[in-house]
Amino acid sequence: MRNALGMLRFAHAHPGVTRAEAAARLGMSSGSATEIMGRLRAAGLLAEVAAPSGGRGRPTTVLVPHPSGPLVAVVELTHAAWRVTTAAIGGELAPAPPHRHSGAPETVLRDIAAALRALPRDRLAAVAVSVPATVRGTTVVQAATLKWRDVDLSVLGLGLPLTVGNDAALAGVAEALRGAARGHAVALHLTVEVGVGGVVLIDGAPAPGAAEFGHVPFGDPALACPCGAYGCWDVTVDGRAMARSLDRPPPADPRLFADEVLAAARSGAPAAHAAAASAAAALGRGVGALLNALDPAVVTLGGLGADLLKYPSFSEAVRRAAMSWRRAELPPILPAALGSDGPAVGAAESAFAGILEDLVARR
Ligand SMILES: [Zn+2]
Incomplete structure (x- = not known):
């Protein structure tokens, strides 16, 4: 279990890593890396594709998210628009268009909830929201540019673990984990x-x-x-x-x-x-x-x-x-x-940080 979690965390943090490199960095023998990958594949968490050949090392594989693996639903709200997308293990965001909004909380939350319900529910493991606001728990305490005060976002949770974060703070998380910092x-x-x-x-x-x-x-x-x-x-x-x-x-x-x-x-x-x-x-x-x-x-x-x-x-x-x-x-x-993707990437990271352990334990 601990080795499987270690492998999953490593593959998530280092998209494109080979099995050989992950095994070496985690101090695992090639045999136990093969065995652990078999378990993560059977659990529907990771898959492997052939690594581009080159060099003289033994042939290896690249660790990729399982094609039917878990997703985090990501909501990005700005002062003028929102978008709903998903992130897979490894952090990659699916492309999604932004939608302009009027700013009225009831309408904005209703439209976002409808977009969330259109995602593949059976694959969703958590919902992560980025807002240009001061946040406490799942509540927007004050969003000066949206003119929102005390708006509860728990309606967006779909019954899944819900994390809500400030957009600039989440962009910082993204830069620290996957960007310039x-x-x-x-x-x-x-x-x-x-x-x-x-x-x-x-x-x-x-x-x-x-x-x-x-x-x-x-x-x-x-x-x-x-x-x-x-x-x-x-x-x-x-x-x-x-x-x-x-x-x-x-x-x-x-x-x-x-x-x-x-x-x-x-x-x-x-x-x-x-x-x-x-x-x-x-x-x-x-x-x-x-x-x-x-x-x-x-x-x-x-x-x-x-x-x-x-x-x-x-x-x-x-x-x-x-x-x-x-x-x-x-x-x-x-x-x-990470440019304008920073808040969404950081939101996905905040959600994954809380669920990776559970994903391994549950499957
Ligand atoms: Zn001020």
Whole structure:
């Protein structure tokens, strides 16, 4: 049982691994790896396909998810759209189109529940939800961009284990396990969409507690934030900040507006460039402050953050905010490797973490 769980976890964490390599890394003999794979195959969890030949080693196989194996249903909700997809062992997401939504919780949850019921129920082992919100248990406590307060998502559980997580925190989990922060003991991930969210990861797991980095007052103390506080970092790093720099009214969709400003900046418009560079500086100032506070070994930036990171004003602001001893040894600050799939990949990982043991024990 323990060896079977070890093999399943290893194959899940290392898609494309060969049986020979997994056996070597797990310290198993070739004979016991063959026997354990036989059990995992019979349990409908893993399968094997011939490895591409090459090299002089003995022929081996690649461990893949069983074709009728368990799936995690993944719900990704953003301020403007939702999508429902599945992830198999190994973490790969099935392609699924996004659907625009009106924002009314009853309608959004009804439509998502209908999409979940259309998935192959006999293969589903858990449901994982990513939301742009502060989450407690399965409840959305506050989602500023959706304007939701205290919305219970347990209706999406289908009677299966249900995990609900904050989108930026889940993107951080994805970067730590499968992306740019992989292999680092302490990582900081920040996603900038409308405002900024993030998480500190310790050995791939989120540090406990709701980290509301966007509502730390790294911003202008005179500016009110929709959260109710003044001076929040949130409103200085996104499309709302760019609109203020450009003397434009608050945009209806700040994320879309930011993309338009970045495109205009790329085509050489000086005012757009100045607005983007100013948001990049505000982002860098806060990142520098968080380096002082948290001392991560790597920082990953997703969403708009991956674009703002390229502006010289970003790195200049990081350096100015960092304590002088730290400037000589700043950690790498990298664009998120998983891009817009980060929250969904992280949601699937959070669910798999809770069910792999049970899947082996049950079958
Ligand atoms: Zn705030």
